[in-house]
Amino acid sequence: MDLLMFAFVAVIPVISYGFTVHGPSGPLVAPLGSSVVLPCYVDEPLPLDDLEVQWRRTDSETLVHLYQYGERPEVQQQDYHDRAHFFTDQIQHGNFSLRLDNLRAxxxxNYTCKVYSQQDSGETVVQIKDVDRLLVSGSSHSISAPVGEDVTLNCSVDSHIKPEHIEEVSWRKTDEDEDILVLLYLNNETFPDSSDERFRDRVEFFTDEIPKGNFSLRLKSVRTEDKGVYICHLFAGVLSANTTVILRPSE
Structure with missing residues (x-):
């Protein structure tokens, strides 16, 4: 299964008397962590010496990027520094589209592309709508492990998702009357000391596999009392999802 965050981009063209600012004819789709292009262009090239293009967040008026009189002043909001880019060689042709890298939830x-020139001005509003799905794969059925042996409880997300997008992963054992923390991964760090004493020093992630989106758990020296339901719960921004593994120790 894939861990995906999709961005749907729709543009509303606004017609001015001097020129029309255009966008795409339909929605665009981009996954979390990838790049998305917010289209903004005019039919005919505009003189560069008096041209100004502003990309702003409509809700907060945050400046995403600015092109002004042949230059790109370093005045963009910090959240977009090194993530928002014009196609510099295309500006002279009337293309003011913006590439937004490392897409976040x-x-x-809403984003507004405002174009000013000596002739007139125009703008278009770009809306990025999040359709969020966080899907996690694990064991599709219960697994059996001999007492005293090691066992792997599977939990993984799509390999193209960067680990820094996964803010938290918690493995928990759920019983009828208690919720036991088995192992915690938080902000790119594993916290073995947070494990319940029944699992301390017996559980670990496959460290080399985490960059691939693999948060499977190794449980060492299986005990009879380890029997039960284990939940791998992942959090990425406002998204969350989980997968369940049922462990049945055998003699």
Missing amino acids: EDGG
Whole structure:
């Protein structure tokens, strides 16, 4: 299964008397962590010496990027520094589209591309709508492990998702009357000391596999009392999902 965050981009063209600012004819789709192009262009090239193009978040007026009189002043909001880019060689042809890299869940919202020239001005509003799905794969059925042996409880997300997008992964054992923390991964760090004493020093992630989106758990020296339901719960921004593994120790 894939861990995906999709961005749907729709543009509303606004017609001015001097020129029309255009966008795409339909929605665009981009996954979390990838790049998305917010189209903004005019039919005919405009003089560069008096041209100004502003990309802003409509809700907050945050400046995403600015092109002004042949230059790109370094005045963009810090959240977009090194993530928002013009296609510099295309500006002279009337293409003011913006490339937004490393797409985040919080990038959802409205963006305005405002174009000013000596002739006139025009703008278009770009809306990024988040359709969020966080899907996690694990064991599709219960697994059996001999007492005293090691066992792997599977939990993984799509390999193209960067680990820094996964803010938290918690493995928990759920019983009828208690919720036991088995192992915690938080902000790119594993916290073995947070494990319940029944699992301390017996559980670990496959460290080399985490960059691939693999948060499977190795449980060492299986005990009879380890029998039960284990849940791998992942959090990425406002998204969360989980997968369940049932462990049945055998003699």
